[in-house]
Amino acid sequence: MVTIKDVAKLSGFSIKTVSRVVNNLSEVSPETRQKVQHAISELGYQPNTMARSLVIGRTNTVGVIIPHSAEYIFAHPFFTEVLRGIAEVLSANNHNLLLYLAYEKVPYSRVFIQRQVDGLILMSIPIGDPNLHGIHESGVPFVCTCRITEDDQITNYVDADFTGGVEQGMEYLLSLGHRRIAILPGPMSLVSVRLRLRGYQNAWRKHRLAEPEDYVLEGEFSSESGHALAVKAMSLPNPPTALICGDDLIAFGAIQALKEMGYRVPEDISIIGFDDINLARFSSPPLTTVRQDTYLKGRIAAETLLTLMRGKCPSSPRQILLDTSLVIRNSTAPAQNL
Amino acid sequence: MVTIKDVAKLSGFSIKTVSRVVNNLSEVSPETRQKVQHAISELGYQPNTMARSLVIGRTNTVGVIIPHSAEYIFAHPFFTEVLRGIAEVLSANNHNLLLYLAYEKVPYSRVFIQRQVDGLILMSIPIGDPNLHGIHESGVPFVCTCRITEDDQITNYVDADFTGGVEQGMEYLLSLGHRRIAILPGPMSLVSVRLRLRGYQNAWRKHRLAEPEDYVLEGEFSSESGHALAVKAMSLPNPPTALICGDDLIAFGAIQALKEMGYRVPEDISIIGFDDINLARFSSPPLTTVRQDTYLKGRIAAETLLTLMRGKCPSSPRQILLDTSLVIRNSTAPAQNL
DNA sequence: AAAATAACTGACAACGTTGTCATTAAATTA
DNA sequence: TAATTTAATGACAACGTTGTCAGTTATTTT
The missing domain is CATH 1.10.260.40 (lambda repressor-like DNA-binding domains)
Structure with a gap:
C-alpha cells in the first residue's frame, strides 16, 4: 500500500x-x-480515508436507514426515486452514502456514535419507534423522509402533504358528482396512511356531507391488496361509485378487479391513485392520480441534512411539507347512477 | 466522545x-x-470504526457502483430488487453497503485504494468502460451483476441468461404458430440487449426459419419507447403478429399502443415481456413474460463477493448465469391470419 | 517443594493521516 | 542597516484502536 x-x-x-x-x-x-x-x-x-477521518473527526458519509421489517419499502417504486434524489445530492457535495437495513433491535444511532457517519436520513420509521429516543440523545444530525406522528413536532422531516393530496383527489371526485366514494388508504400502521385518511374526512366535512360508513378499506401498498379490496368494496350493500387509493399499485389492482367483475372504468367506477409512478400513464385506462415528487423529496432531505451537518443543530426542527398535484387521466368520469 | x-x-x-x-x-x-x-x-x-479499520486494514464495507450516466437504472424496477438482495446478504454478514454514483471520469477503483471498501459490486457497466482496467490493476475483489461483453471471460459476474430467456419466449410464440415475430430488445448499447437479440436469432436458426427483416426495433427500457416502437412495428409493410420485448416496461407501452390502434391483445397480437416485475400480473391483459430472479441475482452477487474477499482472488473468474423461466399469462394466444 | 505451565493482564508501538508549533529563508518595513 | 513581517517547510504529537510481547499471578506437574 x-x-x-x-x-x-x-x-x-x-x-x-x-x-x-x-x-x-x-x-x-x-x-x-x-x-x-x-x-x-x-x-x-x-x-487513506480511515486515517484521515480518524484525525479530522468526520467521515463525509451520510447513513440512510431503511427499516427492514418493512420489506415493501424496497419493493415500492417510490423508494428508488427518493434514494436517487438523496444519492445525487450527496454525490454532488462529495459525501458518501451508507445504506443500512435497520432491524428493530439495532439502534440506528449506533452508527453515528461509532463515527461511521456524520448524519442520518431515516427513510420510513415505524410509529413509536424506540430508536428515536437514542437518536435525539446522541445528537446525530438527522432528517426523516416521513413524519413519525400525525402531528409530528419533534423530528426534522421532509414529506409529501398526504392530507392535502387526498383532499385534491376528493374535491375532484365530488366535483364529478360522486357521493359514494370509498378509500383504500393502505396500512394504517403508517402515519402517511392516517394522514391520507384525514384528507378523506376533511373533504366530507368541508362539503358538509356525512362520511359514508364502511367505506374505509384498510390494506397493504400492493396490487394484490387493491384487487382484494375492490372486490370487497363492490360487494357492500351500497357499493361505491369511486375509489380513492393510497397508492398507484393499489389502484392498478383495483382496476383489474373491477374489470374482472364486469365493471367499466371509468364509466361505471372512477379510480384515483396516489404517487404518479412512471407506469401510471400506461395502465388501462391511464390512471388519474395524485402526484408526489418523490425524487424531490430525496433531494430536499439530503440538502436539509447537509445544512444541519454544517451548522449546529437548531432548537426548532426543520419541517418541510411538499405540495402534491392532481394528474387527471382517464380513470375518472362523472358519476352514473348504478 | x-x-x-x-x-x-x-x-x-x-x-x-x-x-x-x-x-x-x-x-x-x-x-x-x-x-x-x-x-x-x-x-x-x-x-470508533475509523480507528479500528485503520489498524486492522479492513472496513467491512462493500461498495456498490451505479453508473450515473444510466439514470434509467435507478428508475428501473429491477434495480431495487438487486439492491435488496445485496443489502440483505451484506447485512446478514455484518458488512456495510456504500452506494456510489459513478461518473465516467472518476475511476471506481479509487474507493478501494482509499481503503473505503474491501470489495466492489458493479451494477451495470457500459460497454468498453475504461475503469475496468484500473479495477483489475488495483486487485479489488469485485463482482459484476452483468457481463461487459457478449462473451465476457474476464470479470466475475452473476447475470441472467438473457439469450436463453428470449429463446424460451420465442419457442412459445413459435409453438403458437407465430412466424412474424418482431423484437423490441431495448438499447443496443447494453450487452444484455445484444444477448437478448442473440436468443432471438438462435430461435429462428434452430427452427430453420429465415429471420424476418426489419423486425428488430431498438429502443429504450421504457414504456414510452415501447409505445412508439409498437406503432412503428404495426406500420411496417408486413406487420408482425407477435412482439417479444426486452423488458416488461416496453411490453406495457406496446400493449397500450396496440389498444389505441384498435388491435386486441392477445387475439390479434401476442406480447411477451421480460423480467416479470410485480406489476406484470396486473396489466390488461396480464403479461406473459420471461421471469428473471433479480433479487437472487443480488444475493448471489453479494455472496460471491464475500467469498472472494475471504480467500485470495482466484485466477479464473467466477461466472454465474441464472436460469430464466417463462410465465404464461394472457397476453399471448395462437397466431391468427390478419 | 521446586519447576513448569497456563491464564490473565498491561506497556508500548503501530496504523496513516492532520494539527500545532517551531524553524528557516526571503521579503518588506523602519 | 537592523528589525520586522511574510512565506515555506518540517518535527512531533495526536486521533482511537489493535498487535506484539513481556510481566504477573495462579495452577499444574515433577
Whole structure:
C-alpha cells in the first residue's frame, strides 16, 4: 500500500508538505507542489480515508436507514426515486452514502456514535419507534423522509402533504358528482396512511356531507391488496361509485378487479391513485392520480441534512411539507347512477 | 466522545483488556469481563470504526457502483430488487453497503485504494468502460451483476441468461404458430440487449426459419419507447403478429399502443415481456413474460463477493448465469391470419 | 517443594493521516 | 542597516484502536 510517507520520500519533502499538496492548501510553493504532485501520480497515491477521518473527526458519509421489517419499502417504486434524489445530492457535495437495513433491535444511532457517519436520513420509521429516543440523545444530525406522528413536532422531516393530496383527489371526485366514494388508504400502521385518511374526512366535512360508513378499506401498498379490496368494496350493500387509493399499485389492482367483475372504468367506477409512478400513464385506462415528487423529496432531505451537518443543530426542527398535484387521466368520469 | 480510554479508567483495567472484552476474546477472566462490560454500558461506549479499520486494514464495507450516466437504472424496477438482495446478504454478514454514483471520469477503483471498501459490486457497466482496467490493476475483489461483453471471460459476474430467456419466449410464440415475430430488445448499447437479440436469432436458426427483416426495433427500457416502437412495428409493410420485448416496461407501452390502434391483445397480437416485475400480473391483459430472479441475482452477487474477499482472488473468474423461466399469462394466444 | 505451565493482564508501538508549533529563508518595513 | 513581517517547510504529537510481547499471578506437574 502506497502511503503519504512513500510520496514524501520520493519527492524529498516532508509528510506534512505532501499532506498540504493533497489537501490543496495555499501555503506551498508552486515548484514544490509540482514535484510532489509528480511523485503522487508516479506512485498512484491515494490518501487513506480511515486515517484521515480518524484525525479530522468526520467521515463525509451520510447513513440512510431503511427499516427492514418493512420489506415493501424496497419493493415500492417510490423508494428508488427518493434514494436517487438523496444519492445525487450527496454525490454532488462529495459525501458518501451508507445504506443500512435497520432491524428493530439495532439502534440506528449506533452508527453515528461509532463515527461511521456524520448524519442520518431515516427513510420510513415505524410509529413509536424506540430508536428515536437514542437518536435525539446522541445528537446525530438527522432528517426523516416521513413524519413519525400525525402531528409530528419533534423530528426534522421532509414529506409529501398526504392530507392535502387526498383532499385534491376528493374535491375532484365530488366535483364529478360522486357521493359514494370509498378509500383504500393502505396500512394504517403508517402515519402517511392516517394522514391520507384525514384528507378523506376533511373533504366530507368541508362539503358538509356525512362520511359514508364502511367505506374505509384498510390494506397493504400492493396490487394484490387493491384487487382484494375492490372486490370487497363492490360487494357492500351500497357499493361505491369511486375509489380513492393510497397508492398507484393499489389502484392498478383495483382496476383489474373491477374489470374482472364486469365493471367499466371509468364509466361505471372512477379510480384515483396516489404517487404518479412512471407506469401510471400506461395502465388501462391511464390512471388519474395524485402526484408526489418523490425524487424531490430525496433531494430536499439530503440538502436539509447537509445544512444541519454544517451548522449546529437548531432548537426548532426543520419541517418541510411538499405540495402534491392532481394528474387527471382517464380513470375518472362523472358519476352514473348504478 | 467516549473512548476506550474512558472505559479503561472507569473499570480500572487497561485499554488492551477493554479491547479484548469488546472484541469478545476468550483470554479475559469472567469477573473482569463483567466489570468492563458494566463500565461500557455505563458510559454508552461504542468503538470508533475509523480507528479500528485503520489498524486492522479492513472496513467491512462493500461498495456498490451505479453508473450515473444510466439514470434509467435507478428508475428501473429491477434495480431495487438487486439492491435488496445485496443489502440483505451484506447485512446478514455484518458488512456495510456504500452506494456510489459513478461518473465516467472518476475511476471506481479509487474507493478501494482509499481503503473505503474491501470489495466492489458493479451494477451495470457500459460497454468498453475504461475503469475496468484500473479495477483489475488495483486487485479489488469485485463482482459484476452483468457481463461487459457478449462473451465476457474476464470479470466475475452473476447475470441472467438473457439469450436463453428470449429463446424460451420465442419457442412459445413459435409453438403458437407465430412466424412474424418482431423484437423490441431495448438499447443496443447494453450487452444484455445484444444477448437478448442473440436468443432471438438462435430461435429462428434452430427452427430453420429465415429471420424476418426489419423486425428488430431498438429502443429504450421504457414504456414510452415501447409505445412508439409498437406503432412503428404495426406500420411496417408486413406487420408482425407477435412482439417479444426486452423488458416488461416496453411490453406495457406496446400493449397500450396496440389498444389505441384498435388491435386486441392477445387475439390479434401476442406480447411477451421480460423480467416479470410485480406489476406484470396486473396489466390488461396480464403479461406473459420471461421471469428473471433479480433479487437472487443480488444475493448471489453479494455472496460471491464475500467469498472472494475471504480467500485470495482466484485466477479464473467466477461466472454465474441464472436460469430464466417463462410465465404464461394472457397476453399471448395462437397466431391468427390478419 | 521446586519447576513448569497456563491464564490473565498491561506497556508500548503501530496504523496513516492532520494539527500545532517551531524553524528557516526571503521579503518588506523602519 | 537592523528589525520586522511574510512565506515555506518540517518535527512531533495526536486521533482511537489493535498487535506484539513481556510481566504477573495462579495452577499444574515433577
